[in-house]
Amino acid sequence: MGEAWIIDGVRTPRGKGKPTGALHGLHPQELLAQTLRGLADRTGIDPALVEDVVVGNGSNSGDHSNDIARWSVLAAGWPVGVPGVTLNRFCGSGQQAFMNAAMGIGSGWQEAVVAGGVESMSRYDAAMNAPMGGGNAALHRRYPLVPQGISADLIATLEGFGRADVDAFAERSQQRAEKAMASGRFDRSLVPVVGAEGRVVLDREEHPRPGTTVESLAALAPSFLRAGAKPRDPDGRSYDEMARSVYPQVEAIDHVHHAGNSSGVVDGAASMLLASPSFSKAHGLTPRARVVSGAVAGAEPVIMLTAPGPAAEAALAKAGMQVSDIDLWEINEAFAAVPMKFARDLGVDEDRMNVNGGAIALGHPIGATGIILLQTVLDELERRDLSTGLVAMCTGGGMATATVIERI
Numbered sequence: 001m002g003e004a005w006i007i008d009g010v011r012t013p014r015g016k017g018k019p020t021g022a023l024h025g026l027h028p029q030e031l032l033a034q035t036l037r038g039l040a041d042r043t044g045i046d047p048a049l050v051e052d053v054v055v056g057n058g059s060n061s062g063d064h065s066n067d068i069a070r071w072s073v074l075a076a077g078w079p080v081g082v083p084g085v086t087l088n089r090f091c092g093s094g095q096q097a098f099m100n101a102a103m104g105i106g107s108g109w110q111e112a113v114v115a116g117g118v119e120s121m122s123r124y125d126a127a128m129n130a131p132m133g134g135g136n137a138a139l140h141r142r143y144p145l146v147p148q149g150i151s152a153d154l155i156a157t158l159e160g161f162g163r164a165d166v167d168a169f170a171e172r173s174q175q176r177a178e179k180a181m182a183s184g185r186f187d188r189s190l191v192p193v194v195g196a197e198g199r200v201v202l203d204r205e206e207h208p209r210p211g212t213t214v215e216s217l218a219a220l221a222p223s224f225l226r227a228g229a230k231p232r233d234p235d236g237r238s239y240d241e242m243a244r245s246v247y248p249q250v251e252a253i254d255h256v257h258h259a260g261n262s263s264g265v266v267d268g269a270a271s272m273l274l275a276s277p278s279f280s281k282a283h284g285l286t287p288r289a290r291v292v293s294g295a296v297a298g299a300e301p302v303i304m305l306t307a308p309g310p311a312a313e314a315a316l317a318k319a320g321m322q323v324s325d326i327d328l329w330e331i332n333e334a335f336a337a338v339p340m341k342f343a344r345d346l347g348v349d350e351d352r353m354n355v356n357g358g359a360i361a362l363g364h365p366i367g368a369t370g371i372i373l374l375q376t377v378l379d380e381l382e383r384r385d386l387s388t389g390l391v392a393m394c395t396g397g398g399m400a401t402a403t404v405i406e407r408i
Contacts, residue, residue: 001106002105002106002277003106003277004101004102004106004275004290004291005274005275005276005277005285005287005288005291006272006273006287006290006374007045007273007274007275007287007288008039008042008043008272009039009189009271009272009374009375009378010035010038010042010190010271011035011190011191011268011269011270011271011371011372012031012034012035012268012269012270013190013192013202013204013268014206014207014266014267014365015122015193015206015207015266016206016265016266016267016363017121017122017264017266017267018122019122021122021266021267022201022202022206023120023122023206023267023268024120024122024267025201026193026201027120028068028118028119028267028269029071029072030072030075031120031267031269032055032068032072032075032117032269032271033076033077034076034269035116035191035269035270036072036073036076036078036116036271037077038191039114039271039272039273040078043273044284044285045112045285047078047082048078048079049283050078050082050112050113050273051083051110051111051113052082052104052110052113052114053069053072053082053083053084053085053114053116054085054087054097054101054104054113054114055068055069055072055084055085055097055118056086056087056089056092056093056094056095056096056097056098056116056118056367056368056370057069057086057088057093057117057119057367058090058091058093058119058367059124059127059366059367060086060088061127062123062124062125062127062128063120063123063125064119064120067084068118069084069085069086070083070085071084072084072116072118089296089395089399089401090395090396091334091364091370091393091394091396092393092395093117093370094115094117094367094368094369094371094372095369095374095391095403096401097115097370097371098371098403100115101113101114101115101272101274102115102274102291102294103294105275106291111278111279112273112275113273113274113275114274115272115371116270117368117369118270118367118368119268119365119366119367119368119369120267120365121265121266121366131145132147132396133145140233143302144233144237144245144246144302145304146239146304147227148304148305148334148335149223149224149257149262150224150243150253151243151304151305152257152262152334152335152337152338153228153255153256153257153337154243154253154302155303155305155337156254156257156336156337157252157253157254159341159344161256161341162254162256163254163256164214165256165336166256166336166340167218167261169261169340170217170360170361171213173336173354173357173360173361174208174209174357175357176354176355176356176357177205177356177358177361177362178210178357179356181205181208185380185383186205186356188379189372189379190203205362207264207361207362208361209260212260212361217258217260217261220258220259222255222256222257222258223257223259223262224255224257225255227239228240228255240252242302243303246300246303247302256337257335260360261335261360262334262335262336262360263332263335263359263360264361265363266363266364266365268363268365268369269365269368270368271371273285274291275287287408288378288382288407288408289378289381289405289406289407289408290405290406291404291405292321292388292406293316293319293404294318294402295311295312295314295315295402296311296314296399296400296401296402297310297399298397298399299400300398301397301398304394304396305334305335305337305338305398306341306394306398307395307398307399307400308332308338308339308393308394308400309341309342309345309346309400310400311392311401311402312342312390312392312400312402315392315402315403321388326352326404327352327384327386328352328353328386328389328390329348329353329354329389329391330353330354330373330374330376330377330390330391330392331354331358331391332364332369332373332392332393332394333354333358333359333364334359334364334394338394339358342392356376356380369393370391370401374403374405377389377391377405378407381407387406387407388405388407389404389405389406391405
């Protein structure tokens with residue numbers, strides 16, 4: 001296997017995922033197209049040399065439908081000969097796009113590939129309300145799937161994470177993000193988003209809430225308490241009862257998650273250029289990092305969000321590395337209990353994990369987050385003059401993605 005090098009990447013700021021959000025008025029194709037143009041400008045690559053654009057997207061419906069990768073390539077004004085393909089591994093879609101691009105290059109089949117991701121959550125259509133599992137009654141009898149928030153509360157209950165614990169984690173995410181923004185730590189990868197009139201509509205993160213404290217978070221009501229108690233399936237069981245049928249050791253689910261300690265709903269896009277060493281040298285491209293290894297994992301789908309640990313362990317094993325060999329970790333903050341469990345299970349020092357905050361403060365544009373986290377960890381490795389980073393994300397359906405990168 002050959003190496004895949006990371007040349008560079010750009011991303012948009014994350015806009016609030018509401019009709020009042022700064023990015024709501026832009027079609028997601030146009031949002032991703034702006035990062036493609038920004039990437040070509042940043043790297044100097046001729047887009048005609050790009051062999052594929054692999055894009056992650058978690059919705060694939062409405063504005064995001066019918067292979068948004070291809071339409072975004074055309075919206076960017078790139079040559080019609082540049083193809084595009086869209087992948088969906090739920091929240092890990094962008095990271096999966098990155099790993100597929102790396103595999104194409106590492107196998108020798110491709111020389112230069114763009115990996116990207118996009119999600120305009122403010123523009124979701126009714127199709128996004130489809131039940132987890134697609135409404136398959138036979139599958140539901142085998143796995144009584146519940147919403148991710150119920151799964152997150154189940155994890156917190158089993159792990160003994162109380163409301164004060166998850167709120168303290170959320171406060172730290174906000175504080176770290178606030179410090180990172182004030183010191184310009186995200187500036188290396190950001191490109192401002194412009195509207196149809198050419199006016200800048202967003203040039204900084206829109207979702208963070210500076211000044212968030214444990215005390216202010218304590219005033220928020222649990223998001224999944226009522227949803228967990230309402231009858232849901234043909235047998236009259238609630239979501240809580242469905243989850244407890246798989247985890248009978250739980251007498252009652254402690255509903256600790258809410259909007260302030262869960263990932264924010266936002267709009268955003270990101271793109272990265274990967275290339276082989278020979279292509280990079282032939283075209284004068286200076287690499288920033290190499291892709292060391294990647295892995296995916298599955299876990300029990302009712303609890304759903306516990307696979308990041310196994311995925312990270314698999315990626316480390318493939319690289320012949322241990323936890324102590326990783327300098328910085330980015331574990332997606334889908335819900336506070338997810339990275340908290342990850343850190344406990346793998347023995348990761350939380351002072352080296354999500355050091356610039358995470359999705360609780362900054363938001364989680366589903367298909368784009370994996371690419372954004374890879375950019376974030378690479379930028380921070382360079383700032384601190386460190387070497388290795390690992391990114392891991394939980395996904396719907398009880399899966400996870402994990403990638404190890406190393407600075408060159």
